[in-house]
Amino acid sequence: MPGAIYAEGLVKSFGAVRALDGVDLDVPEGTVLGLLGPNGAGKTTAVRVLTTLLQPDRGKAVVAGIDVLAHPDKVRRSIGLSGQFAAVDEYLTGRENLTMVGRLYQMSGRAAKRRAAELLERFHLGDAADRTAKTYSGGMRRRLDLAAALVVSPPVMFMDEPTTGLDPRNRQELWDVIQELVAGGTTLLLTTQYLEEADRLAHDICVVDHGKVIARGTADQLKARTGGERVEVVVHDSEHLTVAEEVLRGFGKGEGTVDPHIRKLTVPVTGGAKLLAEVIRELDLRGVEIDDIGLRRPTLDDVFLSLTGHHVEDAECDGAGGGSTDASAGRADAGGGAVGRQKRGRKGAGTAGVEAGVTSDREGVK
Numbered sequence: 616m617p618g619a620i621y622a623e624g625l626v627k628s629f630g631a632v633r634a635l636d637g638v639d640l641d642v643p644e645g646t647v648l649g650l651l652g653p654n655g656a657g658k659t660t661a662v663r664v665l666t667t668l669l670q671p672d673r674g675k676a677v678v679a680g681i682d683v684l685a686h687p688d689k690v691r692r693s694i695g696l697s698g699q700f701a702a703v704d705e706y707l708t709g710r711e712n713l714t715m716v717g718r719l720y721q722m723s724g725r726a727a728k729r730r731a732a733e734l735l736e737r738f739h740l741g742d743a744a745d746r747t748a749k750t751y752s753g754g755m756r757r758r759l760d761l762a763a764a765l766v767v768s769p770p771v772m773f774m775d776e777p778t779t780g781l782d783p784r785n786r787q788e789l790w791d792v793i794q795e796l797v798a799g800g801t802t803l804l805l806t807t808q809y810l811e812e813a814d815r816l817a818h819d820i821c822v823v824d825h826g827k828v829i830a831r832g833t834a835d836q837l838k839a840r841t842g843g844e845r846v847e848v849v850v851h852d853s854e855h856l857t858v859a860e861e862v863l864r865g866f867g868k869g870e871g872t873v874d875p876h877i878r879k880l881t882v883p884v885t886g887g888a889k890l891l892a893e894v895i896r897e898l899d900l901r902g903v904e905i906d907d908i909g910l911r912r913p914t915l916d917d918v919f920l921s922l923t924g925h926h927v928e929d930a931e932c933d934g935a936g937g938g939s940t941d942a943s944a945g946r947a948d949a950g951g952g953a954v955g956r957q958k959r960g961r962k963g964a965g966t967a968g969v970e971a972g973v974t975s976d977r978e979g980v981k
């Protein structure tokens with residue numbers, strides 16, 4: 616049986632750009648899928664297709680057991696969405712924004728107010744609750760937007776880069792909220808560029824690049840694919856890089872990497888702390904002064920590097936990324952007149968702002 620979020624062969628092109636190039640997904644009920652990829656990978660496009668906001672060129676999607684293309688209205692009643700750019704009404708106060716969402720979803724006035732108050736506290740917006748959202752900082756708008764997505768608790772939630780622009784305390788708070796939601800049975804698809812976030816929250820991770828899923832598995836499975844632990848050394852003097860490289864090659868169990876700008880060398884090893892001690896001794900013997908040395912497990916960035924040959928960060932500049940298209944170009948919102956509210960085109964929340972082609976959308980729950 617397909618999971619709570621299911622997609623098969625999704626294809627979506629914008630002119631020459633294949634934003635989705637045959638994406639398959641299957642998210643079991645009550646779990647979190649992390650869609651991880653660099654700028655322009657196709658994450659938002661996938662979310663927009665799955666939340667009925669965009670019609671795919673090809674493929675099939677089923678959310679909460681409902682065919683997305685055949686019954687978009689029904690899907691909207693079963694999902695919650697927090698888009699990449701905050702979609703708050705800036706002429707209303709934080710409290711009014713949240714109360715309005717509750718009322719739109721048929722809560723009684725009292726229940727809507729109570730829920731609004733709860734969420735305002737939870738997201739550290741209590742002090743600013745009665746100010747118009749126009750006066751909020753980017754991170755505050757982001758939090759208000761996320762709170763709005765949680766006014767009612769739909770069985771399936773989509774969050775597009777939920778923690779982009781949040782400071783560490785608020786990021787941690789949101790992670791806790793997400794974990795509670797999922798413990799309560801919600802199925803969540805979350806997009807992120809933060810490897811740590813996918814590692815921390817997602818049961819399964821799909822790594823996407825150029826519209827394709829290039830790897831999937833748990834964080835541990837993905838890390839295991841790139842091999843075991845590595846030794847990482849930062850030498851004090853770049854003149855010592857060559858000698859250090861020679862030393863590391865002697866201990867390494869595979870190709871190492873050198874980043875001359877930060878004088879850092881990395882090499883896959885086996886042998887743990889004992890081997891680390893030997894490496895330090897040998898470097899010392901050869902007169903190499905060390906600024907930093909350590910043993911670490913592969914990060915998801917290493918995974919990305921081994922899959923694509925480049926780092927997540929580097930991927931931003933290559934190929935299709937950037938999306939400097941007009942916000943209205945190529946839009947094909949499924950279903951038109953939506954349940955709930957829908958605001959678009961408003962940038963917010965400290966996101967890089969390179970992506971004019973994405974809108975702020977929220978669609979409905981019951």
Ligand SMILES: Nc1ncnc2c1ncn2[C@@H]1O[C@H](COP(=O)(O)OP(=O)(O)OP(=O)(O)O)[C@@H](O)[C@H]1O
Binds near residue numbers: 633653658659970
């Ligand atoms: N409405 C649009 N019109 C034209 N091109 C678009 C549109 N929306 C997305 N694209 C292009 O499709 C590709 C995938 O974009 P998408 O927004 O899905 O990426 P993303 O993974 O969400 O990136 P980011 O991390 O920057 O949010 C990009 O090359 C983008 O420029």
Ligand SMILES: [Mg+2]
Binds near residue numbers: 658660699
């Ligand atoms: Mg995006």
